[in-house]
Amino acid sequence: MILTLKNFFYKFYPMITLFIVTTLTTVIGIIERVHGPFSLVWLTNAITIGVLLRFYENVNWRHYLICCAGMVLPDLLIGTNLNQVLLMTTANIITISIGYITLQRFAMRTEEGEWLGSLHSVPQWLLLCQPALIIGSLVGSLALFTLYDNAFLQTAFYWYLNESLDFIVFLPVILAAPRILKSFDKDLLDVFLHIIPSILLLFAFIFIKDKIYFLMASILIIPTIIWLALSGNLFLTTFGISMNGAFFFMWIIHSTHGYLHFSENIYISAVRTIVAVLALCALTIAVAISERDKLFSKLSQLANHDDLTGILNRRAFTKAAEALTSSLKKGDICSMVLIDIDFFKKINDVWGHQKGDKVLVAFCKRLKQVIPDSQLFGRVGGEEFALLLAKTPEINHQELTATIVNELSENPLTIDNEPFPLTISAGMVTWSEGQKYETLFKYADLALYQAKNNGRNQWQEYLSCQKMNPKPNFTPSLL
Numbered sequence: 287m288i289l290t291l292k293n294f295f296y297k298f299y300p301m302i303t304l305f306i307v308t309t310l311t312t313v314i315g316i317i318e319r320v321h322g323p324f325s326l327v328w329l330t331n332a333i334t335i336g337v338l339l340r341f342y343e344n345v346n347w348r349h350y351l352i353c354c355a356g357m358v359l360p361d362l363l364i365g366t367n368l369n370q371v372l373l374m375t376t377a378n379i380i381t382i383s384i385g386y387i388t389l390q391r392f393a394m395r396t397e398e399g400e401w402l403g404s405l406h407s408v409p410q411w412l413l414l415c416q417p418a419l420i421i422g423s424l425v426g427s428l429a430l431f432t433l434y435d436n437a438f439l440q441t442a443f444y445w446y447l448n449e450s451l452d453f454i455v456f457l458p459v460i461l462a463a464p465r466i467l468k469s470f471d472k473d474l475l476d477v478f479l480h481i482i483p484s485i486l487l488l489f490a491f492i493f494i495k496d497k498i499y500f501l502m503a504s505i506l507i508i509p510t511i512i513w514l515a516l517s518g519n520l521f522l523t524t525f526g527i528s529m530n531g532a533f534f535f536m537w538i539i540h541s542t543h544g545y546l547h548f549s550e551n552i553y554i555s556a557v558r559t560i561v562a563v564l565a566l567c568a569l570t571i572a573v574a575i576s577e578r579d580k581l582f583s584k585l586s587q588l589a590n591h592d593d594l595t596g597i598l599n600r601r602a603f604t605k606a607a608e609a610l611t612s613s614l615k616k617g618d619i620c621s622m623v624l625i626d627i628d629f630f631k632k633i634n635d636v637w638g639h640q641k642g643d644k645v646l647v648a649f650c651k652r653l654k655q656v657i658p659d660s661q662l663f664g665r666v667g668g669e670e671f672a673l674l675l676a677k678t679p680e681i682n683h684q685e686l687t688a689t690i691v692n693e694l695s696e697n698p699l700t701i702d703n704e705p706f707p708l709t710i711s712a713g714m715v716t717w718s719e720g721q722k723y724e725t726l727f728k729y730a731d732l733a734l735y736q737a738k739n740n741g742r743n744q745w746q747e748y749l750s751c752q753k754m755n756p757k758p759n760f761t762p763s764l765l
């Protein structure tokens with residue numbers, strides 16, 4: 287019984303919330319009409335939209351905050367009378383409910399459940415908002431027609447423009463919320479370092495806008511939004527659009543003679559539409575850039591990392607190692623270690639290539655536990671791996687090489703839930719002044735050959751005074 291009630295609650299949670307918030311909205315609207323000049327009705331409407339437009343499982347206080355900041359501010363200072371509160375709320379609920387249902391049913395989402403997943407989702411989402419906007423406008427203007435004898439079609443048209451603009455401005459804010467939350471998880475300091483200056487900048491513009499001539503102010507605002515868009519940061523752009531947009535409309539609304547005398551304020555819609563288009567352009571740029579950046583980082587991940595093991599591939603390792611060795615100065619301690627799995631061919635032959643792949647993956651995972659994170663580690667051949675130890679005065683390179691070799695022989699890997707014994711051989715060389723990466727590699731390879739020659743499961747250090755023992759026709763395998 288309890289379970290059923292709980293299920294019922296979860297299933298109808300958005301609608302119950304809608305009902306509660308709507309009732310609250312209406313009560314607050316009535317009380318405020320009696321006691322104060324401002325209306326919080328739009329704040330509660332905003333919360334409703336926040337609740338309804340997101341998956342209800344994902345809704346938390348941050349969403350409410352973002353919704354409020356993004357879309358409520360323009361309407362907060364309008365002030366409304368009781369009839370208006372009732373009719374606006376009705377129209378809003380209808381708009382919100384239809385918008386919610388349409389988006390829930392028809393919007394395509396990314397794997398993470400975001401609607402604003404890619405560039406093409408922007409027009410899609412605007413299209414899906416249309417039924418809500420049209421029906422909401424018709425209901426609202428019908429009420430205005432009944433209450434104030436407003437011209438029905440004209441009112442519906444202006445209402446539609448108003449609502450469209452609100453959707454354009456606040457939906458990105460709501461839709462961007464999961465990304466914002468993700469970035470909060472990622473690196474708080476970085477986010478704040480970017481956000482705080484931008485917010486201050488926006489507020490400075492808003493302040494200036496309030497003080498100086500309207501057109502002059504828009505000249506300042508629009509480049510700000512475009513600048514934010516060019517930064518490729520979706521959150522900042524949507525935030526910028528909503529903040530600027532909000533105050534922009536507030537200014538326009540304030541400068542007119544009343545919310546309902548549409549015929550006298552024909553330019554409101556024109557200006558709002560222009561701003562909406564600009565806002566959408568900025569948002570589109572931001573989405574495009576952030577998509578491009580994502581693609582770029584994916585490509586560079588693919589270009590520099592080994593598909594199978596995920597560690598640096600030979601090209602990326604060589605490039606980084608060359609740069610590192612050429613930056614070394616006299617007195618620096620650096621070593622190159624080449625590691626090779628013993629008799630890997632046999633593993634493939636006996637267990638199959640697939641198992642061999644699993645061994646390589648598990649082997650890299652194990653080595654990464656032993657090697658300090660900051661050190662260069664890459665796959666330079668089939669079963670051959672390279673490690674460049676540098677700028678680590680606290681680590682004894684010989685000891686670490688011995689640890690790596692012993693680790694594998696003492697603690698077998700686990701493959702398919704079974705222990706998999708494996709040994710490795712390693713060759714190491716310590717950098718001396720003037721040596722290039724190429725030379726280091728050659729000497730490490732000679733030392734590795736020596737370790738293999740001496741019976742495997744061991745490591746050898748290349749010492750210039752000690753004669754290495756290559757076969758007469760020996761050529762280092764990888765150079």
Ligand SMILES: Nc1nc2c(ncn2[C@@H]2O[C@H](COP(=O)(O)OP(=O)(O)OP(=O)(O)O)[C@@H](O)[C@H]2O)c(=O)[nH]1
Pocket residue numbers: 594626627628629630631632634638639640641642643646667668669738742
């Ligand atoms: N499963 C798998 N095998 C690979 C991969 N890359 C290379 N190999 C195999 O690794 C084996 C390397 O064999 P060898 O160079 O003869 O060396 P080995 O058998 O380890 O012998 P020693 O190095 O002398 O101990 C070859 O059979 C390759 O086919 C890979 O990505 N996956």
